[in-house]
Amino acid sequence: MIKNIALVAHDKKKPEIIAWAKRHQDKLIKHNLYGTGTTGKLIKEAVPGLDITPLKSGPLGGDQQLGAMICEGKLDILFFIIDPMTPQPHDVDIKALLRLSTMYNCVVACNFATADFVIESPLFEEPQVHATDFSEYADRSI
Numbered sequence: 001m002i003k004n005i006a007l008v009a010h011d012k013k014k015p016e017i018i019a020w021a022k023r024h025q026d027k028l029i030k031h032n033l034y035g036t037g038t039t040g041k042l043i044k045e046a047v048p049g050l051d052i053t054p055l056k057s058g059p060l061g062g063d064q065q066l067g068a069m070i071c072e073g074k075l076d077i078l079f080f081i082i083d084p085m086t087p088q089p090h091d092v093d094i095k096a097l098l099r100l101s102t103m104y105n106c107v108v109a110c111n112f113a114t115a116d117f118v119i120e121s122p123l124f125e126e127p128q129v130h131a132t133d134f135s136e137y138a139d140r141s142i
């Protein structure tokens with residue numbers, strides 16, 4: 001089952017996500033890949049086999065673009081490697097992205113331990129089963 005997958009890492013985590021993507025390229029290559037601008041560009045340069053569609057850079061709206069994809073059901077898995085020790089100018093966008101991922105039951109990995117679990121899971125190749133139940137928001141327009 002082909003999935004839509006996003007790869008994102010904060011600056012200090014970029015060398016690690018490049019190495020991680022290289023290590024898992026045989027699995028990633030079978031899916032539609034997206035990345036925030038800088039992360040996507042760096043992975044594409046380092047791992048030319050991976051055809052990543054670049055969005056805007058995170059601080060310039062890329063995180064928001066991913067949030068919009070999640071709302072529209074266009075993203076299945078988000079590898080979002082966060083640097084917890086560096087303040088980010090777009091902290092509100094990061095929070096918004098994590099909130100929407102939670103809301104829409106999108107699979108999210110914020111560190112490499114979880115990223116490994118997700119990519120090694122037998123469910124990685126299976127159709128997504130956890131649709132969000134919006135019945136409690138029936139009074140809202142969805």
Ligand SMILES: O=C(CO)COP(=O)(O)O
Binds near residue numbers: 008
């Ligand atoms: O800031 C980011 C995620 O919050 C990542 O953006 P870049 O990939 O453009 O550096």
